[in-house]
Amino acid sequence: MNKSREELRIGVFICRCGNNIGGVIDVPKIVEYAKTQPNVVHTEENPYTCSSEGLSKIKEAIVKHNLNRVVVASCTPRTHEPLFRATCEEAGLNRYLFEMANIREHCSWAHMHEPEKATESAKEIVRIAIAKVRFLEPLEEPKIEITPSTLIIGAGISGLTAALSLSEQGFNVYILEKEAEAGGLLRKLHTLFPSGQDALDFIESIIEIIKVRGNINLLTSTVLKEVKGYLGNFEIIALQNNQREVRFKVGTIIVSTGALPLEPTGLYGYGEFDNIMTQLEFEQLLKNGLEEKVEKVVMIQCVGAREEKGITYCSRICCKVALKNALCIKELNSNIDVYILYRDLEAYGREYVDYYQKAQEQGIKFIRYRQEKPPNIIKDSDRKLKVGVFSPIIGKGIDIICDLVVLSTPLIHHQAGRDLSQILKVTLGSSGFFQEVHPKLRPVDFASEGIFLCGTAHGPKDIEESMAQALAAASKASIPMAKGIVKTEAVKAVVDKELCVGCGACVAVCPYNAIDWLSFGQPRIIEANCMGCGLCAAECPMGAMQLKHYQDNQLVPMINTLFESEKASVLKDEPSIVCFACRWCAYAAADTAGVMRLQYPCSIRIILVPCSGRVDAIHILTAFSRDADGVMVAGCLKDGCHYIDGNIKAERRVNAMKKALEVVGIEGDRVEMFFLSAGMPDKFVESVINFTDMINKLPRMRRTVRKERDLNV
Amino acid sequence: MYKIASKKELAPDIKLIEVYAKQIARKAKPGNFIILRVDDKGERIPITLAGCDINKGTISIAFHEVGKTTIKLGSLNRGDHVMNVVGPLGNATKIGKYGRVLCVGGGVMVAPLCFQAVALRDAGNELITVIGARTEEQVILRKEMKKISSELFIVTDDNSEGYSNLDFLKDLLTTTKIDYAMVMGPLVLMKEVTELTRPYNIKTMVNLNPIMVDGTGMCGACRVTIGGETKFTCTDGPEFDGHLVDFEELEVRRRMYVPKEKIAVLFYRIFGENI
Numbered sequence: 001m002n003k004s005r006e007e008l009r010i011g012v013f014i015c016r017c018g019n020n021i022g023g024v025i026d027v028p029k030i031v032e033y034a035k036t037q038p039n040v041v042h043t044e045e046n047p048y049t050c051s052s053e054g055l056s057k058i059k060e061a062i063v064k065h066n067l068n069r070v071v072v073a074s075c076t077p078r079t080h081e082p083l084f085r086a087t088c089e090e091a092g093l094n095r096y097l098f099e100m101a102n103i104r105e106h107c108s109w110a111h112m113h114e115p116e117k118a119t120e121s122a123k124e125i126v127r128i129a130i131a132k133v134r135f136l137e138p139l140e141e142p143k144i145e146i147t148p149s150t151l152i153i154g155a156g157i158s159g160l161t162a163a164l165s166l167s168e169q170g171f172n173v174y175i176l177e178k179e180a181e182a183g184g185l186l187r188k189l190h191t192l193f194p195s196g197q198d199a200l201d202f203i204e205s206i207i208e209i210i211k212v213r214g215n216i217n218l219l220t221s222t223v224l225k226e227v228k229g230y231l232g233n234f235e236i237i238a239l240q241n242n243q244r245e246v247r248f249k250v251g252t253i254i255v256s257t258g259a260l261p262l263e264p265t266g267l268y269g270y271g272e273f274d275n276i277m278t279q280l281e282f283e284q285l286l287k288n289g290l291e292e293k294v295e296k297v298v299m300i301q302c303v304g305a306r307e308e309k310g311i312t313y314c315s316r317i318c319c320k321v322a323l324k325n326a327l328c329i330k331e332l333n334s335n336i337d338v339y340i341l342y343r344d345l346e347a348y349g350r351e352y353v354d355y356y357q358k359a360q361e362q363g364i365k366f367i368r369y370r371q372e373k374p375p376n377i378i379k380d381s382d383r384k385l386k387v388g389v390f391s392p393i394i395g396k397g398i399d400i401i402c403d404l405v406v407l408s409t410p411l412i413h414h415q416a417g418r419d420l421s422q423i424l425k426v427t428l429g430s431s432g433f434f435q436e437v438h439p440k441l442r443p444v445d446f447a448s449e450g451i452f453l454c455g456t457a458h459g460p461k462d463i464e465e466s467m468a469q470a471l472a473a474a475s476k477a478s479i480p481m482a483k484g485i486v487k488t489e490a491v492k493a494v495v496d497k498e499l500c501v502g503c504g505a506c507v508a509v510c511p512y513n514a515i516d517w518l519s520f521g522q523p524r525i526i527e528a529n530c531m532g533c534g535l536c537a538a539e540c541p542m543g544a545m546q547l548k549h550y551q552d553n554q555l556v557p558m559i560n561t562l563f564e565s566e567k568a569s570v571l572k573d574e575p576s577i578v579c580f581a582c583r584w585c586a587y588a589a590a591d592t593a594g595v596m597r598l599q600y601p602c603s604i605r606i607i608l609v610p611c612s613g614r615v616d617a618i619h620i621l622t623a624f625s626r627d628a629d630g631v632m633v634a635g636c637l638k639d640g641c642h643y644i645d646g647n648i649k650a651e652r653r654v655n656a657m658k659k660a661l662e663v664v665g666i667e668g669d670r671v672e673m674f675f676l677s678a679g680m681p682d683k684f685v686e687s688v689i690n691f692t693d694m695i696n697k698l699p700r701m702r703r704t705v706r707k708e709r710d711l712n713v
Numbered sequence: 714m715y716k717i718a719s720k721k722e723l724a725p726d727i728k729l730i731e732v733y734a735k736q737i738a739r740k741a742k743p744g745n746f747i748i749l750r751v752d753d754k755g756e757r758i759p760i761t762l763a764g765c766d767i768n769k770g771t772i773s774i775a776f777h778e779v780g781k782t783t784i785k786l787g788s789l790n791r792g793d794h795v796m797n798v799v800g801p802l803g804n805a806t807k808i809g810k811y812g813r814v815l816c817v818g819g820g821v822m823v824a825p826l827c828f829q830a831v832a833l834r835d836a837g838n839e840l841i842t843v844i845g846a847r848t849e850e851q852v853i854l855r856k857e858m859k860k861i862s863s864e865l866f867i868v869t870d871d872n873s874e875g876y877s878n879l880d881f882l883k884d885l886l887t888t889t890k891i892d893y894a895m896v897m898g899p900l901v902l903m904k905e906v907t908e909l910t911r912p913y914n915i916k917t918m919v920n921l922n923p924i925m926v927d928g929t930g931m932c933g934a935c936r937v938t939i940g941g942e943t944k945f946t947c948t949d950g951p952e953f954d955g956h957l958v959d960f961e962e963l964e965v966r967r968r969m970y971v972p973k974e975k976i977a978v979l980f981y982r983i984f985g986e987n988i
Contacts, residue, residue, distance in 0.1 A: 497871065501726075501779040502820065502847050502899055505971045508964065519879050520819045521899040522847035522870030541975040542779070617976045625983060653972050660976045664984060 008039035008134055011067040012126065013058060015049035015074035017104055022047075024108040026119045030073065033123045037130045041065055049074050055087045062091035069133045073101035073126045076591045077608065078583065094138035096490060096549060101129035105594030106606055117602040120568035124605055131561035135554045139490035142527055146232035147251035148172065148481045150474075153224055153420070156184025157463055158455025159256035160206050161470035162477075163216055169478050173216045174248060176238055178223050178416075182207050184258050185456075190283040192463060193324035194351045199283075219246060227253070227423055230528035231450030231488065232480065252450045252477040255434055256470065257420065259411040259456035262304050262311065268407055269377045275385060276377065276405045279321050286328050294336055296402035297329055298387045300375055301342040305410035313431055315410030315460040319346045322408050323359050330362045338364045339400055341375050341389050367391055367398065377405060411460040425512050426451055430639035433459045437584070437642060438678065444473040447531060447584075447642040448512070449488060452476050491532035491549045491610065493525045499544035506536035506545045511644040533643035534614030538653065543618065550614055556622050558607055563626035574603045575629035575695045579688075580615040581606050584642045585678050586634030593681035600688045603695070604632065611635065612673070613646025620657050620671055630695040632687070634674040647675060667698055714794040715749075718771045723853040724846075726778045727821050728787050729763060735770035737800045743829040744806030744920070744952055747772065748928045750796040751785045758782050759925045761897075761951065762801065763824035772800070775824030775853075781977045802928045803951045806918070810837045812892035815915070816862070817843045817906050819898025822920070823853050826897040827861075833895075834861045841891070842866070843882070845902075849873035882909050891915050896955060900964055907955035919955035921946050923967055938962055 012034040016022030027045050034043045042065040046054040049072055061067060070093065072084050077100040085095035103122040111118040149172035152159045160182065163173045181187065189199035210216050219240060226237040234253060238246045261280050264270045270278070277285070279299075299322045305311050319342065326338045340359075345366065347356040360366070367389055369375055375389040380401050387400045413432035421428045426446040429435035434453045437445045444452050454473035455466040480486045493506075493514070502521025514529035515536060523536075523545070534547035543552055559578060567576070581587040587608050593600070609615055612635025623631050633654050635647030651673045658668030672691060676683045718731040737747065746761040764773035778787040789795065806829045814833055818826035823844045834840055840861055845868030846852045852867060852874060859865045867875030885891075886909060894917040896906045903919040910917045923946050925935040930948035937946055940957035944950065 497848060500847065501777065503779065503971070504899070504901060504964070505968055508968055517901045518847070518870035519868065519902050519905055520845045520847050520870045521901060524870075539971060539975075541971055541978060617972075617979050621976075621979055621983065656972045656976055660973075660980060664980070 006068060008069060009041045009065060009067050010037075010039045010069040010071060010130060010133060011042040011058070011061050011065060012037075012040055012071045012073065012130065013049050013054070013061075014043070014045050014126070015054070015072065016045065016047050017074060018047065021074070021104050021108045024112055024115050024118050025103060025122045026115070029119055030103075030122050030126060034126055034130070037127060039069075039134060040130065042067060050080055050083060055083070058084070058087050059091040062088065062093055068093065068097060069136065070098045071101060071126070071129045071133050072098070073103045073122070073129065075104040076100075076102050076106075078588060078591060096139040097133070097136050099129045099133040099136065101126045102591075102606070105591040109594035109597055110600055111602050112597060112599065114602065116570045117574070120571050121602045123568070124562060127561050128558045128605060128607070131557040132554050135551075135557055136549065139548055141487040141490040143485055143487055144230070144232040144528060145485050146480045146483065147249050148484075149174065149250045150252045150254060150477050150481070151176065151234065151236055151250040152254045152256055154184065154255070154257040154455070154457065155182035155218060155220070156256060156258040156455060157186050157203065157206070158258065158457070158466045158470040159184075159254070160203075160210055161467045162254050162256060162454060162474040163210060164206070164213075165471055165474035166478060167213045167216050169482070171215070171478065171481055174236070174250060175210075175216065175218045176222045176224055177218065177220045180221050182210070182218060182220060185260065186463070188280055188283065190286045191324065191328060193320050194355050196324075222246065224420065224423060230526075232486070233528070234450070251481050252452065253424065254473050254477055255420070255424070255426070255446075255451065255453040255457055256455045256473075257414055257417065257457040259413055259433070259460060262409040262412045264303050264407050264409050267303055268300060268375070268405065270407060273379065273385065275383065275403060276407065279318070279325060279406055279408050282325060282404075282406045286325065286332070290329065290332055290336070294333075294403045296337045296339070296400065297326075297404045297406060298339045298341065298400055298402045299326065299406045299408060301340065301408045303407040303409045306343065306371070311410055311412065311431070313410070313460070314346060316346065317460055317462045318408035318410065320352055320355070320462065322406075323347060323352075323355050325406065326359055326364045327362060330364065334362070339367060339387075339402070340364060341367050341369050341387075343369060343371060368393060411456055413457075417457070424448065424451055425644065427642060427644060428639065430637070431459070433457065435640060444469060444476055449531070450477075450480065488528070489532050491547065492527050492530040493532075493534070493536050494546050494548055495523055495525060496544045496546065497522070499542045501542055501544070503541065505539045505541060509535050509539040509649065511535065511646070531643060533611040533646050534609070535611065535643065535646050535649060538614050538616035538649070547610070547614060550610060552618055555607065555609075555619055559619060559622045559628075560626060562605055563628070571602060574601060575692060575700065576627060577604045577630040577632060577692065577695060578623045578628050579604045579606045579632040579634060580609050580612065580619065582612045582635045582647070583608055583610055585636040585640070585676055586612070586674065586684060588678035589676050589681050589684035592678070593685050596681055598681055598685045600685045601692045603692045604688055611641070611643045611646040612650035613641075613643060615650055616653055617657055617660075620654075624661065624666055624670070624701070627701055629670065629698070629701050630691060631671040632674060632691055633671070634676060634684070634687070637675050637677050640677055666701070669694065670698065670701075714796065715798045717789055717791050717793050717795070718769065720789070720791050723775060723824070724851045726787070727775065727851060727853060728778070729773060729775045729824060730786075730789075731766075731769075731771040731773050732795065732798060733770055734772050734798050734800070737798065738765045738767055738770050738772050741765040741772055741801040742805030743808070743825075743832045744804065745801035746803050746928070746951060747774065747798050747800030748802060748925070749774075749786075749798045751782055751789070752796050755785065755796065756782050757926065757928070759802070759922075759928055759947075761822070761825040761920060762828060764828050772798075773824075775821050777821040780974055781981045784978070784981070799928065803947055804949075806832070806895075806952050808832045808836050812838065813841065813890060814838045815841050815843070815891045815894040815910075817894070817896040817898065817902065818858075819844070819902040820846050820851060821853070822897040823858065825920070826895070827854050827857050829895065829897075830858065830861055838893075839863050841885070841889070843868060843879075845869055845875070847871060879905060879909065882906070886910065886913055886915075894918070896920070900960060900967070903955060903958075904960045907958070911956055917955040918952050919958060920951050921953060921958065921963065922951070923963055924969060
């Protein structure tokens with residue numbers, strides 16, 4: 001099975017991580033155990049493997065013992081793998097010949113009160129890592145030359161801010177704007193909070209600078225039609241005025257398409273009476289000044305937002321907009337009474353608490369209402385409206401006769417976002433806004449390399465936040481362009497010509513158009529487009545398509561090794577469950593669960609996959625054809641897959657597998673698909689506990705499957 | 714039960730078998746297909762005929778071992794039996810005197826193409842033939858095709874033999890007058906060739922291979938869209954005007970069972986015949 005001919009020499013380094021691992025797990029026992037594994041020629045225990053001393057020990061050992069594979073058993077690869085890989089590389093070992101065993105987050109922290117069980121579990125975790133490292137192959141990271149220009153989609157405040165920043169750094173910028181004028185939503189506003197500055201003046205001053213910058217090309221009335229290529233070499237085709245095709249090449253792309261306010265049709269009599277309007281419409285009114293006879297204005301917050309269904313989120317800006325417009329009214333005429341009916345007032349941060357206090361000082365009245373008892377509006381005499389609201393604080397209803405009702409509606413996503421997400425192959429979140437890879441670690445990045453996002457296209461935010469995010473996106477986009485040449489991920493699809501039958505299943509399933517289908521059926525991988533999700537490998541009916549570093553002949557030995565030796569006596573009561581965890585969500589959730597010291601049974605062994613969509617029948621069946629009592633496949637939330645819809649494809653496969661297992665007498669319930677995000681450690685733990693309970697109710701799998709032939713991968 | 718009269722390996726994983734089926738051999742014409750079942754648990758698979766011999770009472774079929782059923786079929790030898798064969802099904806290819814005909818075949822489908830090409834040649838047509846595969850060792854029937862063609866081109870995706878793509882056809886079409894074209898092979902090939910001939914208004918027939926169940930027009934599984942109209946490949950085809958075929962739809966429909974087929978192959982490899 002192993003392609004490399006040289007003799008394997010594996011070094012295993014076990015980290016105590018102070019007391020974090022050493023306080024629970026019997027580390028010397030793990031060291032002794034690792035020594036018994038095939039091809040392991042060197043083992044050692046370190047107080048902290050990631051310390052400079054620990055790292056130099058790895059380097060020394062590689063040289064001294066002529067190691068050609070390294071395993072570090074310590075914490076999660078999601079944080080420390082790059083460091084250890086770099087260390088291997090410094091000692092002359094290819095960085096991909098390294099594997100990590102996560103015995104901290106997934107073991108010592110998760111089973112703190114069961115040191116014996118944790119120690120035996122750690123042995124299995126180390127064994128799995130050694131099994132994989134034996135089959136790893138050296139990989140090279142392709143180098144890509146970067147075109148020093150950026151495409152910015154959307155010329156609102158975010159897009160313009162990013163453009164200015166990139167232009168100042170000396171990069172060419174193309175801005176696409178579907179409207180005839182740049183400026184976006186800001187054009188329609190009256191003033192800005194909290195400064196009170198005129199919105200149009202503000203945005204036009206920025207557009208003026210944009211227009212005179214030699215390296216910014218602002219294309220208005222232009223929409224994106226097609227994007228080909230990859231990081232560093234995107235070929236853009238846009239359509240101007242619905243007729244003229246514009247083509248150019250860029251190295252990076254920033255999505256800043258913005259958002260728009262919800263039109264509250266059918267809510268609070270909107271559309272029925274012309275003196276009921278949205279905040280945006282009210283801004284126009286304020287620009288022209290209010291009519292003399294206006295005496296009372298009522299604003300209603302959270303109109304169509306923070307609902308049980310539909311728009312569930314808080315739009316962040318509406319409370320501040322209401323405060324601003326209420327103060328504007330007072331400035332125009334301090335005799336006008338202003339009421340703000342709110343559910344919760346979100347005036348957080350440095351300046352806005354003062355802003356709120358100022359509003360109170362000016363006599364603006366704040367009345368709280370409950371979601372289940374929203375205000376009602378009826379027509380009163382003489383163009384006036386009667387707003388009835390139940391105040392939970394005084395415990396009775398209040399009627400306000402007013403001249404104007406202003407509804408604060410949330411920002412919502414553009415409908416065209418879906419088309420754009422298809423063109424760019426980037427992810428949309430459940431609320432229809434574009435979704436970043438990770439809210440903290442990669443907050444302005446898409447999973448597709450070289451594409452970034454900012455502003456309200458990502459979710460509601462105010463101008464200050466949008467501009468800050470735009471600068472972040474510009475800064476991220478400038479990194480590859482400043483470098484000129486970058487190395488990209490080496491984990492790419494690879495096809496075995498001998499096994500391929502040319503069915504084209506891989507071509508159809510690839511979310512990134514990274515596979516060409518040649519005339520007679522041969523798939524050809526466009527490496528630069530490949531994002532390394534492995535969906536093609538799972539879809540390939542012949543096992544011909546593989547994902548480097550996560551090949552069947554690397555994953556299958558990991559599963560096999562779990563069941564090759566007798567289970568330790570302390571673990572005998574625990575079922576054996578294999579959990580394939582997506583690195584973006586489930587694996588991360590398990591890490592966080594460890595950090596939070598959430599405890600769960602020692603029943604599961606987690607195998608890291610780039611996407612749940614990489615898991616296919618062969619992996620699940622390998623587990624069952626051995627001894628596994630259950631298999632969990634854990635991917636991102638349904639709308640949150642980092643590879644568009646790998647998790648949905650995984651679910652489809654798991655469901656097909658359930659039926660197939662029944663045919664051979666294995667309960668379909670033994671394999672299950674889970675959807676969670678990186679931020680759901682509690683749900684991860686709950687899933688493990690519930691699944692383990694469920695498996696415990698079933699009989700243990702003891703070779704109920706006839707093992708007539710071993711899996712031949 | 715239908716006995717296998719002979720078996721020949723045309724390429725690794727591509728086999729040609731002759732089956733005794735006297736009644737079918739008597740009526741079969743190029744372009745017809747049959748449906749066979751290997752055994753009583755097997756699925757029904759449609760295969761286009763690659764030849765027939767009235768005197769011997771045999772029909773020939775070529776197949777590529779790609780799925781559970783074809784793997785099973787490939788394991789049978791001369792003297793073994795297949796459970797049943799039904800045919801001839803579908804419409805025979807239209808053989809006329811067109812003049813100069815371009816025949817393009819890919820992979821295993823070169824075998825049935827050869828059957829039709831012989832008939833076209835016998836009707837007085839001149840043949841320009843392109844055959845190919847993903848790689849050189851899967852290119853089949855070179856000699857047979859050469860014998861009946863005035864010119865033969867070989868193409869392989871991996872450039873291991875002949876041309877590496879179909880770009881040369883563009884030049885050929887501008888310099889040579891072609892009156893009629895026939896393409897059999899992977900969907901991607903049929904799609905590409907029909908696009909190449911479209912500007913020249915060359916009638917281009919393609920032989921479609923959708924998922925099929927009964928083969929007699931009852932189930933509708935093999936429906937395809939031809940010029941906006943729904944047609945059944947089994948009773949209206951399998952040959953259609955390539956310029957009218959909705960290939961995108963066909964591609965999606967054909968892949969419907971890929972995940973299930975993968976599981977079936979895997980289970981067959983692990984558990985063998987027992988399930």
